[in-house]
Amino acid sequence: MTRSPYTDSPVVTTTVRLLAPGVLTYGLFTLFHGTSSVGGGFQGGVVAAAMVVTVAFALGIRRTAAWLDRRALSALVAAGPVVFGVVALAGVALGGAFLQLDVLPIPKATVYATEAIEVGIGATVAAVIVVLFVRIADGYEEPREADTSVLDGGTTPSVEVPTDD
Amino acid sequence: MTLALEATLSVVLLAFVLGVAVLTAVVRDVLTTVVVFAAYSLGLAALWVVYRAPDVGLTEAAVGAGVTTALFLLTISRTVRPATDEGLVDRRSVRPRSVLVASVVTVALLATVPALPTVGASDTAAFGPVAEYYLTDAADRGVDNAVTAVLVVYRGFDTFGEVAVVFAAAVAALAVLGREVLA
Numbered sequence: 050m051t052r053s054p055y056t057d058s059p060v061v062t063t064t065v066r067l068l069a070p071g072v073l074t075y076g077l078f079t080l081f082h083g084t085s086s087v088g089g090g091f092q093g094g095v096v097a098a099a100m101v102v103t104v105a106f107a108l109g110i111r112r113t114a115a116w117l118d119r120r121a122l123s124a125l126v127a128a129g130p131v132v133f134g135v136v137a138l139a140g141v142a143l144g145g146a147f148l149q150l151d152v153l154p155i156p157k158a159t160v161y162a163t164e165a166i167e168v169g170i171g172a173t174v175a176a177v178i179v180v181l182f183v184r185i186a187d188g189y190e191e192p193r194e195a196d197t198s199v200l201d202g203g204t205t206p207s208v209e210v211p212t213d214d
Numbered sequence: 215m216t217l218a219l220e221a222t223l224s225v226v227l228l229a230f231v232l233g234v235a236v237l238t239a240v241v242r243d244v245l246t247t248v249v250v251f252a253a254y255s256l257g258l259a260a261l262w263v264v265y266r267a268p269d270v271g272l273t274e275a276a277v278g279a280g281v282t283t284a285l286f287l288l289t290i291s292r293t294v295r296p297a298t299d300e301g302l303v304d305r306r307s308v309r310p311r312s313v314l315v316a317s318v319v320t321v322a323l324l325a326t327v328p329a330l331p332t333v334g335a336s337d338t339a340a341f342g343p344v345a346e347y348y349l350t351d352a353a354d355r356g357v358d359n360a361v362t363a364v365l366v367v368y369r370g371f372d373t374f375g376e377v378a379v380v381f382a383a384a385v386a387a388l389a390v391l392g393r394e395v396l397a
Contacts, residue, residue: 079272083359083362084356084357084358084359084362084363085357085358085359086358086359087268087269087272087359088269088272088359088362089269089359089361089362089365089366091273092269092272092273092276095272095273095276095277095280095281096272096276098276098281099276099277099280099281099284102280102281102284103280103284106284106287126381126384127381129377129380129381130374130377130378130381133373133374133377134374137370137374147371148370148371148374150366150367150370151355157355157356159355159356159357159367160355160356160357163357163362163363163366163367166366166370166373167362167366169377170373170377173377173380173381174380177380177381177383177384178281180384180388181285181384181387181388182281182284182285182288184387184388184391185285185288185289185391186288187391
């Protein structure tokens, strides 16, 4: 192997550290502003998930996976269908049709019902991408310190790679 | 954006997309293929923005250039290079019949292109009364992004189905991987 899929390059880790807050904020912005500007649930969720995947690549997949909360992830994966179903049935319960949004007893019912659905969609999409990425990466062995120091020409890696696999 | 600028951008981006698409197929190193394929997605994303479909462009950039590339990189990190330097496609394994079928399908698809309406033709569904209704009604309801309005308010049933598919895909993939426990 002449190339390593994992990097300890300070350029990469620093860039990702700087980018992550901005991109995650942008993902959430797209998620919440789906009714008034470009984006929505799918886009916002995908942007946020892509950032988590990038963080995992830069700082170590196992470290990122350890930082994720599995119960929160399960809840997020189920959020989309659940929220969509609840909003859809709320329309029926209030005497409207399935998925009729404007019968809900809140101001600007269509806007807020749409926002709720978008947030649910975003949660499901983001969590599904992160979960699939982490699970597919399971059998993947990150190069250990000894290997990376060879690749770097003997310099000490700035990020510690867990070697407990 | 002026029309001339738009046309120039489209041509440049289309040439770029076509170029990297061919490059993806002919490049020998798998890692290079993955990177070139990401560039292809990025070109497409830019093209969507030029065509005023930023919602699609955003998704293409994040999924095509971002997540798909990451998944491909993971996959190739778990595979090995073939020992021979033949490249990925062994010429002897290309069957003339397969080439014939692929060519016929390509020609048949290209033959349908003249049947498509011209860009901006006023008799297409996009300019019908339904589109007019969506645009005015969505604004009345306070949903300014017509794309979101169509997805959730008017075509909510389809979107519900899509979310169900995403959910089911995750469950199925985890079941096939034998890893029902998340993270």
